[in-house]
Amino acid sequence: MDKFTRKTSFEQWFSPISSTKLEELVETHHLNYYTKKLHITSFLKLLVFAQLNEIESLRAVSETLFSDDLQKATDLESISFSQLGRRLNQIPTDVFQQVFLDLVAQIHAKSQYEQRRKTTTPLKIIDSSTLPLNLNN
Template sequence: MDNHTIKNVFKEYIHPLESKVIQKMIDYTEIDKYVKRLDTLKYLYIFLYAQLKGITSLRRVSEQVGRKKNVQRLVGLESISKSQLSRKNRSIPPGVFQAVLQHLILQLHQVMGPKKASEGLGKLILIDSSTISMCLKQYEWADFRETKSGIKLHTSVVLVGEESYPNAVIPTPARPADETQLDALITPDKKALHIFDRGYFNFEKFDLYSSNGIRFVTRIKSNTVVHVVEELPVDPSSSITRHAVVKIGT
C-alpha cells in the first residue's frame, strides 16, 4: 500500500472504534492509570498501522514511528522504543480487546438490525498462534532458532454473541509455519466465519475451503496478484469503498 492508501484505510479502521467509548473501557480497567506516554489507544493505533503494512517485528514498528512523519500523525506519537512496545503488549489484559470486538459487533447490530447482523456474522472462530521462547539447553526438542528453543500454541476461539470459549489448542515446536495447522483449526460448520491473519496464507487451502462452503476472512499479502473480474455496485451510504469479484493469484 502507498501512503495515501494507508491513510485512507487507516481512517476507515479507526472510525468505527469510537475512541470515547473505548477510553471508558480503558478508564474502568485502570490499565493506563500510571501511563504517561504510550496509552492503550495509541497502542491500538500503532498496531493497526503495523498490521496494514505487514510489519512483523517490534523493532521495525519502532523505526517506522521514529522516521516517518505520516506515521507519527496517524498514531499520535513522534517516537516509541521497542522495549516500550513490548512492555505495553504484556500489560494489556486480553479482555480489553474482546470488549472492543463486542463493541464493534454491537455497532453492526445497530446499523443492520440484530437479526440481519447475527445472520451475517453467525459464529465467529478466531484463529491465531502464540510463540513461547524457552531455554535451548533444556528444550532441545523444541526447534526454533540457533540461540533458543520455543513452542507455538495454535488456537481457535469461538465467539457467539457475548460468549467465547476455546475450540482447539495445538502445541508444536515454534519453527513450523502457522499455515501447517490451519486445517486442524478450521471447522466444517458452514455457518461459522473463520478469521485469521496472513500467517495462514495459502491459496490451495483457500480454494479447498471455498469449494466446501467454508467461510473465512483474512488479509492478502502486499505482493499478491489480484485480477478484477467484475466491479459491483456500492451503496453510497455504507462504509464500503469498493466491491468487486476478483481472481487471486497468477
C-alpha cells in the same frame, strides 16, 4: 480556510472504535496510569496500522515511526520495540475483546444482521481455546 476538514485514511480506519467505550475501558483497567508516553489510544493506532500493513514484529512497528504522517496520526515521535512489548503485556486481553465485540455489534447494526440472519447462514466466531487438542498428528 475550508469549513470541511478531511479525515486521513488512517483516521477513517480508526474512527469506528468508540471513543467513549475506549475511555470506559481505560478507566476500568487503569490503562493510562503511570504512563508518560505511550497512551492506549496511540498504542491502538499503532496496532491498527501494523495490522493493516501486515507488519510482522514490534521492532518493525517501532521502525515505521520514522514516517512523519504516522508520527502525526499517533502523536508519537518515536518508541522502542521494548516499550511496545511492555505495553502489550500490560493490556488485558479483555480490552481487545471488548473493542472487537463493539465493532462486531456495529457491523451487525449497519448490515441489518438480525433480519439477514433468518435467511442466510450466520457468521460464527470460533474460539480456538475451547477446541480439543489432537496430539496424535
